[in-house]
Amino acid sequence: xxxxxxxxxIENIGAEISKYPYIYFVSxxxxxxxxxxxxxxxxxxxxxxxxxxxxxxLIKALEKMDIDYSELFPTFKGSTSVMLSNVNNAPAxxxxxxxxxxxxxxxxxxxxxxxxxVGDSALEELIAIKSKNxxxxxxxxxLQAPAKxxxxxxxxxxxxxxxxxxxxxxxxx
Numbered sequence: 001x002x003x004x005x006x007x008x009x010i011e012n013i014g015a016e017i018s019k020y021p022y023i024y025f026v027s028x029x030x031x032x033x034x035x036x037x038x039x040x041x042x043x044x045x046x047x048x049x050x051x052x053x054x055x056x057x058l059i060k061a062l063e064k065m066d067i068d069y070s071e072l073f074p075t076f077k078g079s080t081s082v083m084l085s086n087v088n089n090a091p092a093x094x095x096x097x098x099x100x101x102x103x104x105x106x107x108x109x110x111x112x113x114x115x116x117x118v119g120d121s122a123l124e125e126l127i128a129i130k131s132k133n134x135x136x137x138x139x140x141x142x143l144q145a146p147a148k149x150x151x152x153x154x155x156x157x158x159x160x161x162x163x164x165x166x167x168x169x170x171x172x173x
Contacts, residue, residue, distance in 0.1 A: 017082070050082070075108040
């Protein structure tokens with residue numbers, strides 16, 4: 001490959017990575033073609049982009065980015081695939097779901113919510129991170145809870161009061 005082609009490829013990798021806020025670096029060593037195709041389909045269905053890149057090109061592309069990814073570079077041994085997503089925990093959940101059938105893919109490292117995660121042991125922690133939509137739903141539910149409690153208390157009080165009035169009116173007869 002000529003130098004111009006490599007530099008163009010590095011720019012393409014960098015441009016693709018810069019489109020997504022959450023990056024997972026995984027190893028898919030040992031997957032056969034059928035399993036790899038299944039993984040790609042799962043990624044497509046979950047809006048996760050899967051790229052297979054050479055480590056040297058990936059490192060050069062990341063070095064040109066605004067964020068310093070050098071902490072993750074030691075994890076780029078063997079073949080590395082990149083999972084890109086707009087939802088912070090979608091690739092982690094996808095990896096766990098795919099592992100139900102086997103032990104791959106293995107998480108090498110990730111950049112999520114402006115933090116670096118290194119090693120496969122961080123997968124459960126990444127799954128537990130709530131997405132923006134989940135956090136908004138939790139906040140809305142927390143804000144609605146007191147109002148629902150007040151409305152429930154008022155409605156039960158009204159029922160109790162009407163029951164007392166009905167009982168008193170029946171006694172007077």
